[in-house]
Amino acid sequence: MIRLFERHKKRRSFTLDGLWKFRTVPERKGFDEKWFECFPEDFTEVFVPSCWNNELGLYEYEGTAWYSKTFSVNKENVKIVFHGVTGFADVCLDGKHLGSHYGSFTPFSFNVTGISEGEHTIVVCVDNTHNDADTIPLSTVDWYHYGGIIRSVEINELENVWIENCKIYYTLDDDLKSARLNMKVRLKSADGVKRSDTLRIYINDSIIYEADVEIIGESEITVENLELNDVKLWDTENPYLYYVRFETEEDDLTERIGFRKIEIKNKVLYLNKKKIYLKGVNRHEDHPDWGVAFPVKLMKKDIDIIKNLGCNAIRGSHYPNSEAFLDYMDQEGLLFWEEIPMWGFPESVLKNPLVKERGLKMLEEMIERDYHHPCIIIWGLHNEIATHTEAGYNITKAFAEKVRSMDNSRLITYASYHPMDDVCFTFVDIISINQYFGWYYGEIETWAGFLEDFKSRLKGQGLEDKPIIVSEFGAAALYGEDTFECIKWSENYQEKLLNHTLKLFHDDPDIIGCYIWQYCDIRTAKEVGLTRARGFNNKGLVNEYRKPKLAYWSVKKIFKKQ
Ligand code: ADA
Secondary structure, X not given: OOOOXXXXXXXOEEEOOEEEEEEEEOOOOOXXXXXXXXXXXXXXXXXXXXXXHHOOOOOOOOOEEEEEEEEXXXXXXXXXXXXXXXXXXXEEEOOEEEEEEEOOOOOEEEEEOOOOOEEEEEEEEEEOOOOOOOOOOOOOOOOOOOOOEOOOEEEEEEOOEEEEEEEEEEEEOOOOOOEEEEEEEEEEEOOOOEEEEEEEEEEOOEEEEEEEEEEEOEEEEEEEEEEXXXXXXXXXXXXXXEXXXXXXXXXXXXXXXOEOOEEEEOOEEEEOOEEOOEEEEEOOOOEOOOEOOOOHHHHHHHHHXXXXXXXXXXXXXXXXXXXXXXXXXXXXXXXXXXXXXXXXOOHHHHOOHHHHHHHHHHHHHHHHHHOOOOOEEEEEEEEOOOOOOHHHHHHHHHHHHXXXXXXXXXXXXXXXXXXXXXXXXXHOOOEEEEOOEOOOEOOOOHHHHHHHHHHHHHHHOOOOOOOEEEEEOOOOEOOOOOOOOOOOEOHHHHHHHHHHHHHHHHOOOOEEEEEEOOOEOEEOOHHHHOOOHHHEEOOOOEOOOOOEOHHHHHHHHHHHHO
16 A cells, blocks of 8 residues: 555556565676566565565575566556665566666656557566665664565556646745645656646645646646635644645546644744644664565554654654655654665765765655655754764755755754764754763763753854754663663663653753654664664664553653643
8 A cells, every 4th residue: 555545536556566576686687687578487476565584584685686577557658656666676667678766765657658558567676785885875774674675566557648746835824824825737648749638626626726738748837826715724633634636637646735834933843833842753664574664554553652652753764754654644643754864974985976966866756755745844864974074064065955945844954973063053954963871871861961061062153043853862671671770771771761861851942852762673784783682773662563661651651741
């Protein structure tokens, strides 16, 4: 399941979820052998979407694998959308190379026109290798590099003219009662022939716009200044959603939006002009049975547990999450921080132009995909990169400019691990810091003094007007480990650390929220596995099977009161 609402009433679309032919192979073998034309005989089968590391015998496999699936279409034009393929993907249809894509967590698509109705075969080569020079993420990260076609592959059957995409921008009037909308709709046709059509736009089934249009190949239609009165707002209590449907004679596309205003004034965060404090967790999409390829049922369970904890916010650490997860947060009124998987890049790697190029592309694809989700209030540029260096400065500047050029309606931040000598805070709206006092260094009580020192440093640099988020803090607790002495690795030590820090942050007027590291225990990369008990990052409030640790109940008490 890709989305939680119906995107088309007219257009036929379906997923290729199911069993695919599958073959692993070292070092990108298979191209010279023309496996895209003739798939090797000795294949096995896997379910798509999934992670191959959840298959028997492939627990630690990181490399290349080939996939193949035969399917039928009833039209001559189709759009094939890959919603998530790890690393490098090369796609062939009926033996012809359609194209390639890099980046695991955002979709890519191909429009294929003039094919025959009936059966076709798609072959995909997935290369999930990482290095410490130019892949995003690098090899060395603190989560597992699952491989595979991790999200659905979708086939859309297209008519002669179809809706390629649309963008809905709005501004709310000062009283938040009416909205002004601007929209952009891109129509495409399979050939260069001039075609006439009619474009209609509906909001919640009421028509708000109609015009005759002409398309030669591709046309962008701009609709300006549509006014909507008596707007129902989207907020954490009542997350009201509007359905905007674009329709031509033979095609349609529905988007879902929510009207809300997020802003910072005098270091206070406001949602729809009401002060809000972010009570959050960092969450990886990770489960022992599914890896990163989550079923919607499990997403719902995670959101139920997180809401029950009293949270109003989630940070999608450290990559764009599944579209269905974002849809569900839209429906549940949760506030989301979304970021790209750029984690822990040292200065030397940040100088590589390919890293910058790939990072910019990932930001672009993330914002393009998720622009309409009201749950997203913060775009994260990266996590714990060398923001105390010139290379960190240059890349952060470029990233911030890119994000602002695409979306000025949300807040920008990144998680800094160099708070005392960071040189990039000037580019962002919120200063976010990751610190582990009481775990890797210092004592739990060190936090208070550190915050005072940090704030004086900000003042000294004229940055005291920016609010602070504590984007990561926490302690590892082995599930079931309970001690009289309250020592590290026990559930009671984690509880003690979180009790202390959550109260401290909430009482600090400069802090607008915090995200506990982390929601659940996760499998980690082999590069750091041996420094982590069980090969897991154990700082979850629940374990990897979502069983609560002691801290869960204390955090719940605190968050419910705050
Ligand atoms: C970092 C990082 C997290 C995780 C955490 C930890 O701050 O951003 O992904 O690795 O440390 O547990 O040490």
